[in-house]
Amino acid sequence: MAYKKKIQPSLNCGLDVLGEVLYGKWKIRLLYFINQGHKRPGELQRQILDASRRVLNMQLNELEAHELVTKKIFPQLPPKVEYSLTTMGESLMPIINALGQWGDAHQEKLSAVIRQAAINETKVILIKTE
Amino acid sequence: MAYKKKIQPSLNCGLDVLGEVLYGKWKIRLLYFINQGHKRPGELQRQILDASRRVLNMQLNELEAHELVTKKIFPQLPPKVEYSLTTMGESLMPIINALGQWGDAHQEKLSAVIRQAAINETKVILIKTE
DNA sequence: GTCTATACGGATAAATTTGTCCCTATTGAA
DNA sequence: TTCAATAGGGACAAATTTATCCGTATAGAC
Numbered sequence: 184m185a186y187k188k189k190i191q192p193s194l195n196c197g198l199d200v201l202g203e204v205l206y207g208k209w210k211i212r213l214l215y216f217i218n219q220g221h222k223r224p225g226e227l228q229r230q231i232l233d234a235s236r237r238v239l240n241m242q243l244n245e246l247e248a249h250e251l252v253t254k255k256i257f258p259q260l261p262p263k264v265e266y267s268l269t270t271m272g273e274s275l276m277p278i279i280n281a282l283g284q285w286g287d288a289h290q291e292k293l294s295a296v297i298r299q300a301a302i303n304e305t306k307v308i309l310i311k312t313e
Numbered sequence: 314m315a316y317k318k319k320i321q322p323s324l325n326c327g328l329d330v331l332g333e334v335l336y337g338k339w340k341i342r343l344l345y346f347i348n349q350g351h352k353r354p355g356e357l358q359r360q361i362l363d364a365s366r367r368v369l370n371m372q373l374n375e376l377e378a379h380e381l382v383t384k385k386i387f388p389q390l391p392p393k394v395e396y397s398l399t400t401m402g403e404s405l406m407p408i409i410n411a412l413g414q415w416g417d418a419h420q421e422k423l424s425a426v427i428r429q430a431a432i433n434e435t436k437v438i439l440i441k442t443e
Numbered sequence: 444g445t446c447t448a449t450a451c452g453g454a455t456a457a458a459t460t461t462g463t464c465c466c467t468a469t470t471g472a473a
Numbered sequence: 474t475t476c477a478a479t480a481g482g483g484a485c486a487a488a489t490t491t492a493t494c495c496g497t498a499t500a501g502a503c
Binding site: 318319320337338339364365367368371389390391392 | 457458459460461462463468469470471
Binding site: 188191192193194196197198199200201202203204205206208211212215233245248249250271274275277278281282283284285286287288289290292293294296297299300301 | 318321322323324326327328329330331332333334336338341342345363375378379380401404405407408411412413414415416417418419420422423424426427429430431
C-alpha cells in the first residue's frame, strides 16, 4: 500500500493532476509495457529489471487506484494476475509513445549531458573538501 | 547544487533518459511556463506558488545542465536572469502541451480518483490502529 | 522432500527529493 | 535609514520515494 501523504497536493490545473498520477519512477514504463502486451506482474518485472518487485507493485496499485489500469485476478493456483489499460489509460498512450520517441531521438545527446552533469557535481565536491 | 546520486541511473532506452531529465516535481511546469514567456526566476516562482524558491532553482540548474534550457545572466544590479528553451527543449514542448491538455481533459475525473485513493489509504490506517 | 514459479505485502532501511531558515549583495524608493 | 526587489546558495530538516529482507500460500516438476 502506498504511504499516506502529509502534504495535500494541489489539483488546480491539468499539469497538477498529471503529476499526481504519472509521477513515480516506473509508472510511465509500466503503462508503456502494459500497452505492449506485457500484462502480468512477473512479465513487467522482467521488462524493468532495475525496479524492485515491491515498488512495481506499489506503483501498479496506484495506477489502478487512479483508474489508468484495471487489474484482473484469476482464481487459480499458482496465482495469475493481468493488468490492462482503461480507456483513460489508453488515451495517454500516444503521448507516452511520443515521449519514448523523443527520448530515443535524443538519447545520445542526453546520455552525454547526464553523465557530464554527474561529473560536474563531483568536481564541486572535490573542490569543497580541499 | 543538486545532490550527488549514489546509485547510477541506467540510460538504456529513450524512456530511461527521459526519466532522468524530466523527473522532478516541477520540471514540466518550469518548461511549460518558460515556453509561455515567463523567463525570469521571479516570474516562474510566482507562477508556481507551491514550490519553494530553493527547489525551483535547483531544478532550473538541472534543466540547464541537461541542456533543455539556457540561462542568460545580465551583468546588472539588481541582478537579472533569463531562461530560454534550447532547441532540444523546444522539441519537447508539443508533448508537454499534449500532457497538459490531457490533464485538463481528465481533470475532474482524476481529481476525484486521487482524492478517493487518499481516503482509501486513510481507511486502511484506521482499521489497523483499532 | 526440495525446488521453482506464481503473487502479495509488512517492517524497516536507504536514498532521494523537497522544503525551511538563514546569509550574501546592490539599487532605488519611501 | 530602512525596506523591497533582484538572484543565489549553504546547512539542515522533513517528507517522500524507493529498496531490501522477510514471511504467506499452492501446484507441479524433479
